[in-house]
Amino acid sequence: MSEIFRPPVTKIATLAGHRDAVYALTGGAGSTIYSGSADGMVVGWDATNPAQDGVLLARVENSVYALRYLPELDFLVLGHNFQGIQAIDLTGKQLIHATALPPVAIFELVVSASRQRLYAALGDGTLAVLTVPDFRLEKLLRITDKSLRCLALHEGRGELAVGSSDTLTRILDLDSLSTKFTLGESTNSVFSVAYSPDDARLLTAGRDAQIRTWDVGAGYALMGTVPAHMYTINHLAFSPDGHYLASCSLDKSIKLWDAATMTLLRVLDRARSAGHGTSVNRLVWPGAENRLVSCSDDRSLAVWDVGASADSH
Secondary structure (H helix, E strand, C coil), rough: CCCCCCCEEEEEEEECCCCCCCEEECCCCCCCEEEECCCCCEEEEECCCCCCEEEEEEEECCCCEEEEECCCCCCCEEEEECEEEEECCCCCECCCCCCCCCCCEEEEEEECCCCCCCEEECCEEEEEEECCCCEEEEEEEECEEECCCEEECCCCCCCCCCCEEECCHHHHHEECCEEEEEEEECCCCCCEEEEEECCCCEEEEEEEEEEEEEHHHHHEEEEEEEECCCEEEEEEECCCCCCCEEEEEEECCEEEEECCCCCCEEEHHHHHHHCCCEEEEECCCCCCEEEEEECCCCCCCCEEEEEEHHHHC
């Protein structure tokens, strides 16, 4: 049996400047990342040049929980809680669209390039569908009376995974928005859904601190459950090469897993690796570098260097 390769992980920078908890992260062009906070600020950073100060792109009056970069347009879309969707043209550095939505929290944004639609998960249990690039509100679909917390797209199958505070993950048909599958194994709110880079598996996690793996091709049959953290799992993110899965939690830690076997490889926390001191809220892997970026209630972002996987040497 081959020995498990446990990559070295080093914290290389702390990105500071936000004045309140940082909830939103998304990757941009190249090594750029964008963060959004309870302070209403949206900031751009360069993950390969962390000594450089962040660039303030927007300041809004309420918290920002959701950000999404649209590479085809070079737009950054933000969910402005209780106000709606705003789109920033990064080339011209100006706000170009604002679309009002029901006055609730906006927890997640995803964009289907093939269907030119943006989907927003709202705190009142509604899925908002907007057309891209004009950000016209096309549909509001009430799915449940609890918050919709997370979204993930499977473009190949034309499916949208929707995780909710009612404990369920629903798989919707992207065209009809009808529910094709309902995954009901979670015992509490579902805060993160993520398709593996090969689209063969869906992972779900949330308040019950478990990571569940579902076989997409077998009608989303449950493949396994891992008791992954002490407390709520806030987010899951696969590395671009598909080797690793990172999870982050209210327990103040980030965990790095072998994505194929769900073997735990590393724990990144304050004691072991000068990690965050409070809840870790979101993760992103920017660009081709072996970088992982995290954000936290401690108002900061951390940039991590993850050693290359064994079979890439």
